Amino acid sequence: MTFLVLFALAAFAFWRTIEPVWVPVLLGLVIAIGVxxxxxxxxxxxxxKHPSLTAALLTALVMIFLLVLVGFLVxxxxxxxxxxxxxxxxxxxxxxxxxxxxxxxxxxxxxLGVPTADLNQRIAETLRDFAAFLxxxxxxxxxGLFSAVFIFIFTAxxxxxxxxxxxxxxxxxxxxxxxPKGQMKEIVRNVRDVTRAMLFSTFVMSVxxxxxxxxxxxxFGVDSPVVWAALTGxxxxxxxxxxxxxxxxxxxxxxxxxxPAQGIGILLWSGxxxxxxxxxxxxxxxxxxxxxxxxxxxFIAIFGGIEAFGVLGLxxxxxxxxxxxxxxxxxxxxxxxxxxxxxxxxTAPNGAAYHDAQ
Numbered sequence: 267m268t269f270l271v272l273f274a275l276a277a278f279a280f281w282r283t284i285e286p287v288w289v290p291v292l293l294g295l296v297i298a299i300g301v302x303x304x305x306x307x308x309x310x311x312x313x314x315k316h317p318s319l320t321a322a323l324l325t326a327l328v329m330i331f332l333l334v335l336v337g338f339l340v341x342x343x344x345x346x347x348x349x350x351x352x353x354x355x356x357x358x359x360x361x362x363x364x365x366x367x368x369x370x371x372x373x374x375x376x377x378l379g380v381p382t383a384d385l386n387q388r389i390a391e392t393l394r395d396f397a398a399f400l401x402x403x404x405x406x407x408x409x410g411l412f413s414a415v416f417i418f419i420f421t422a423x424x425x426x427x428x429x430x431x432x433x434x435x436x437x438x439x440x441x442x443x444x445x446p447k448g449q450m451k452e453i454v455r456n457v458r459d460v461t462r463a464m465l466f467s468t469f470v471m472s473v474x475x476x477x478x479x480x481x482x483x484x485x486f487g488v489d490s491p492v493v494w495a496a497l498t499g500x501x502x503x504x505x506x507x508x509x510x511x512x513x514x515x516x517x518x519x520x521x522x523x524x525x526p527a528q529g530i531g532i533l534l535w536s537g538x539x540x541x542x543x544x545x546x547x548x549x550x551x552x553x554x555x556x557x558x559x560x561x562x563x564x565f566i567a568i569f570g571g572i573e574a575f576g577v578l579g580l581x582x583x584x585x586x587x588x589x590x591x592x593x594x595x596x597x598x599x600x601x602x603x604x605x606x607x608x609x610x611x612x613t614a615p616n617g618a619a620y621h622d623a624q
Contacts, residue, residue, distance in 0.1 A: 289578065290417045294424025296581055297328050299461045305429050321429035329422050339500060342493060449600075453592045460557045460588040464581055467552045468503060471544050475502040475509055478544075482535035486528045488516060498540070504577055509540055553584070560613055563587060 284291065301324045308320040428435065440450045476499025483491035494516060501508040513536035521529030549568075550561040559567070564584075571583015591613055 287420055290420035291424050292578060292581070293417070293421040294428060296461055296465070297325070297421065297425040298428035299458055300465045301328060302429065302432070305432065309432075317430050317432060321426050324429060325422050325426045328425065329418065332418075335500065338496070342497065449596050452596065453589060456557070456588045456592045457585055460584045461581060463553050463557045464584055467549055468580070470552060471549055472499045472502045474548065475499055475540050475544050479509065479513060479536060479540050482513075482532060482539065483516070486520070486531045486535070488520070488532070502544070504572070504580070509536065513540065557584065557588060559584075559587065559591065563591075563613055
């Protein structure tokens, strides 16, 4: 009894200790799981020697890639927004509302009874609000710089140590958890598989959405289609709504400045080809077959996880679902009083029977 009380107190104290840093710990775990196959290959090539060196090398490469990605987002997006604001300001100063909305749209609004003076005033207020938004965004970026540096460093440290420990850490976890070794290995394997599947599917969908978005931008005459396609690919990390942060403003702006056909074309192409095909057809198929999960559960795991945990839910949601499915399958296979079920498993892809790969 005393041991259980002390254990509970120690576990609670440890949770309160790790709670402020759980985000970088999770990110480090995800990175370690994702690149661990490369770590194993390098260790085999070096004859099992220098695990610290290979872990440091892989961690450094991943973190440099993330730095480049974040830098691209901050500087390229910031530059594009600034250029857009300058272009709108120049058009407004030269021709007023007609310079931004186009002569046809401006004339149409005038015929509807919207006075030109009111229209100019509203546009001027919108431009001021947009400039204020850019200023606030820059302030938030500077204010969050310290937190971002802390998360970056702690993520790198966590990834390095987990990679260095390698399979020994996994063996320790299997031995320590009070479950039969085979069951614990199954749970660990499923968590590993779902993490790698989400990372792989996110990469594939980013490439697909960047390429298809770039084709659409080029077809409908968007300036710098390669840059906007790259931004769309990065934004696709957040399923469904992520890419809309790029292609919706691009389409709407084209409609506002007097190119309604191009704007509508961008919106339709992006909504159907970029988003619907990727997030509602390809992603569930790609993820579900790799982690032995039905399309419905993939939808629930991904979108429910994002709703509950934010962007990190993209990994946490499928992880939690994979652990629950593992426990349910272990129960029905080994503990169910009536014995294993004879019906197909509706949680598996296409309702197939689940067979654990031992």
